[in-house]
Amino acid sequence: MATHPVELTVETRDLSRAFHGRAILSGINLQIPRGEFVALLGRSGSGKSTFLKALAELDHDVTGAGVLAVPQNKSVVFQDARLLPWRNVLQNVTLGLRGAEAAGRRMLAEVGLAGREGSWPVELSGGEQQRVALARSLVRQPELLLADEPFGALDALTRLKMHDLLRELCARHRPAVLLVTHDVDEAISLSDRILVLDEGRFVEDLRNDLPSPRTPDNLRFGQLRRHLLAKLGVAAH
Numbered sequence: 001m002a003t004h005p006v007e008l009t010v011e012t013r014d015l016s017r018a019f020h021g022r023a024i025l026s027g028i029n030l031q032i033p034r035g036e037f038v039a040l041l042g043r044s045g046s047g048k049s050t051f052l053k054a055l056a057e058l059d060h061d062v063t064g065a066g067v068l069a070v071p072q073n074k075s076v077v078f079q080d081a082r083l084l085p086w087r088n089v090l091q092n093v094t095l096g097l098r099g100a101e102a103a104g105r106r107m108l109a110e111v112g113l114a115g116r117e118g119s120w121p122v123e124l125s126g127g128e129q130q131r132v133a134l135a136r137s138l139v140r141q142p143e144l145l146l147a148d149e150p151f152g153a154l155d156a157l158t159r160l161k162m163h164d165l166l167r168e169l170c171a172r173h174r175p176a177v178l179l180v181t182h183d184v185d186e187a188i189s190l191s192d193r194i195l196v197l198d199e200g201r202f203v204e205d206l207r208n209d210l211p212s213p214r215t216p217d218n219l220r221f222g223q224l225r226r227h228l229l230a231k232l233g234v235a236a237h
């Protein structure tokens with residue numbers, strides 16, 4: 001039987017980055033197959049955002065073979081929505097795209113903002129602004145979605161709703177995802193695979209095959225959480 005090689009969306013080889021002589025990333029090798037949802041955990045300052053910026057091709061000072069493969073069609077979502085205040089919601093979503101009004105409206109409906117196309121960013125809550133940011137990134141049908149703590153500034157309840165939304169959107173549009181997060185439960189509940197970055201390297205790379213619904217009161221969820229917290233050097237409670 002013929003075996004098909006896995007189609008890779010991301011590949012890095014020996015990717016390294018230092019700031020002022022201090023190594024932050026030390027020879028990182030990573031392959032992300034098409035459509036895989038990867039969560040990246042690590043202590044504050046471990047280099048998660050630095051790695052994400054390298055994949056976003058926003059950092060040209062990496063060394064080693066570096067980023068061997070990354071799609072041109074990729075989107076980045078940050079902790080703050082970064083909407084243009086002088087453009088309405090629909091215009092923010094379709095910014096830079098020609099003839100995308102219908103697609104923008106559809107995507108706004110998908111993120112639960114049908115009817116808000118003409119609103120101004122200032123009229124939206126933080127959670128709604130992040131919904132617009134998600135719509136803006138996904139209307140481009142990216143092969144890779146890079147998300148840097150996208151829900152970090154939201155309250156706990158809104159964050160849980162955003163998890164459901166992101167899960168749904170990713171199941172429908174199937175981008176590969178690299179989600180940087182501090183939140184172990186977020187990583188467990190959303191991802192297919194979890195990486196832990198420490199001292200410039202991945203100290204954990206595990207498949208997350210927990211069945212859904214992934215609720216924190218589930219026994220295996222708790223075991224995985226304890227394992228990851230230990231890797232992060234945090235005592236579980």
Ligand SMILES: Nc1ncnc2c1ncn2[C@@H]1O[C@H](COP(=O)(O)OP(=O)(O)OP(=O)(O)O)[C@@H](O)[C@H]1O
Pocket residue numbers: 019020024042043044045046047048049050051
């Ligand atoms: N442009 C820069 N110039 C100098 N040092 C930098 C720069 N960017 C990042 N660093 C340093 O590199 C280290 C890693 O930063 P990075 O933002 O990647 O960490 P992080 O894991 O994303 O942290 P956090 O979880 O707190 O956001 C930090 O010590 C930071 O001070």
